[in-house]
Amino acid sequence: MMRFLPQSLFSRMVLILLGGLILVQSISVIFHLRERDRLLFRSNSMESAQRIADTIRLLNSLAPADRHRLATALNSPTLHISLGVSPSSAPHHNPDSANQEASFNRLLRDLLGEAPSIDATVSETRWPTQQLGGNAPRSAINIYPQQRTIFTVWTRLQDGATVSVDAVPSGGAFPTPPRLLFNLLILFAAVIFLSLLAVRLATRPLNTLASAAEKLGNNINSPPLAETGPTEVRRAAHAFNTMQSRLANYIQERTRILAAMSHDLKTPITRLRLRAELLEDDDLKTKFAKDLEEMESMVTTTLDFMRGVDNPEPVQPVDIMALLESLQADAAEIGQEVGLEGIAARPYPCKPAALKRCLGNLIDNAIKYGKSATVIVNDHDKQLQIHILDQGQGIPETELERVFEPFYRLESSRSRDTGGTGLGLGIARNIAQMHGGDLLLRNHPCGGLEAILTLPRRP
Template identity: 35%
Template sequence: MRLLPRSIAGRFLTLLFASIIVLHLGSIGLYHLALKAELDITNDRRLAERLASVKRAIARVAPDRREELAHALSGGPLEIHWSGGKSPPTRTGISPETLPLKEKLIAAAPELAENDIATAAAAPLPEHASATRFLLVSMQLDDGSWVEVTATRNIEPRTGLMQIALSTTMMVLGVLAVAAFFIRQLTRSLRSLADAANGLDPNAGTSPIKEAGPSEVKALSIAFNDMQRRVRRLVDDRTQTLAAISHDLKTPITRMRLRSEEISDHELVRAIAADLTDMEAMLDSTLAFLRGDQLSEEKKPIDLGSLLETITTDLTDLGHDVTLVEPAPVVVRGRHLALKRAFWNLTENAVKYGGCARVTLRPKPGGAVVSIDDDGPGIPDSENEAVLRPFYRIDDSRNRETGGVGLGLTVAHSIIKSHGGELVLSNRKDGGLSVTVTLPG
């Protein structure tokens, strides 16, 4: 199972997404912890100040008015009562768990400790109440009477899971949208470089790509343009070398042919002439392979049906069993002479090794498919890729006595690939070999 996408942009956005989620949830947790601590400190201080104010206010009035004033001061989180008894009116007694809070209240308002003060846990309110009691505080006045304060904690709405999820989602989507825009700009140069590499044609003129983008991408673009120039230079040098070899080798062969005619032994003359013909054929095939698709010819629209019809007609005129099955009008972009050489080789191979050739042309979205079938012995599946290698022949069918040096399929395959196409060999169920060529439009 692949956890990360294949593209740089996909991987970057995935890691960015995960990082944002982790950091955001962590920051929310820390924020809530800090907020709770701050609220606790603030609430303790505020409660202490409020208790001190209540104690002072009730102590200043006459005893007969203290309960009335206590009711008047009640409100919000405090419920206040006055008692003239000499003992704390707390109903549950002193609670040890409230002692830390008692110390905090005295630290915030020292005057609370001038007389006795008792704290206890309050009885909870019903579940449907909007607040909960959490503390009973009994403060003794100077005359020995007591002020009882019941403190409640308001239930403030907390941020729920849905709110956190919504907040996180909106933030993540916003960040990812901005990041995706900038990543697209950064990777555009890489996509252009990939397209240029896929469309690199050593036989055409160099097409330098724009040297822009981040420093790493710019350096890669510069290296690619330099590679294009070196490849083109290598191809030009090889073409010139091949032309020189062709001239230098064919000249002595021609002289040998002329000199052999002066030999009186006619059988020897025929043998020498046959050997020279084989040498010329081998030389032409080898040069054609090494030359590949290196023609000055430019790509242009080609009527593939007409091209195949010309090939089948020429081979038929030579006495071969070749049929073109109702070709559909299909136009592709390519080099006319190169494609003619490729399909001639494939059709001639079908006739030579399969006895006949049936050529079918079918249009497809964005291109064309050409099938060339024969009735020969076919090729073992294990040899389908091997026969496309230079100078490779299968002994029981591709031998020197049937002609060829093992370059026909190789040259055709090289030409088809240079046009961005695909050549596939397969055995037919009824016997024979089927060659399928797919070309882009």
């Protein structure tokens, strides 16, 4: 059931609000129409009872020979008099109209006094309309527009003669359907508009907060939220700004500590490098220098990884193909093979040095562990995808996510002569996420490991 509900809070609130309003409006219309029916029946029954009582009194005042002429003269589309009707032809009572018939009987007895006998029915049917003739007034919500309310009375006159009188009210119909429907549509449209406006105003602060949270993941130094609006919104904005400030201070403090450690470590490394130059054994000197380079590389990459999203580099549009071609040329200078396929149709707004570092790490990994790298660019309207494939053995499926962990190295399936700190993929993923994208690994069906860098294209 939940999967059929709208996903956004705005849509759900609109659905709940409109559903409740439609339900309440429908119930209100039903009660309104029932009250109108009751008032209309009361008016029509009083009118018909008066006409029938006047007719019976007039028939009582005439001789039997004159009654047929009077009946012929009074018969009309809304009144029909039948003389000499047998008791077996008296109208049949409708159980659904029992209350209405009882009310109509009381009205007649009040008007006629003690009549010999009165049998009255109230019905809605088609045949009396055709029999009586004329055009029936239409009801705004009557799905059978030709039906009429018929008040039928069978009674005995003072001399014992029988008479049946059918009366149809002359007026009191509901307004015409187009007018009522038009009014309801106008009312419903106004309710929808006001509901959408109210829900939009209520959910706007949440949208702002969600957008700020997304930006925070990409840029810890994004502008703080405006602490305005209702009390709850101001409290949420203040709490968010406080959290952002504490995170920024924490990252800055961590970066300062790491920078100091890096500086403190580079000083003895430099002294060791100078002392290594004094060694007379060239083989030992080379090994010493290699160890020092690895130490310095580890310090630098660790600092880059720990810096994470705290990158003050400005965003600017970059020609992705030119960036990849420069990395391809750098690899070719040292005899490494990098293939390039596809094309990026338009520049991509990014932090150039950071994205170059990300792509460089991925290409270096492909060359180190897979002998060569093939870069495939797929540019779409909503995202830019860059695939980096190697010709290596791949890695176990269970390790595809673990290799992003800091200092984790999968030597069981990689060359043990490549070295490295185990931070390259973690740094690459951090940079991808800093741009609102992501980095995934998979074993290619044709062999080798494939790194998929996905970057969103914003309108």
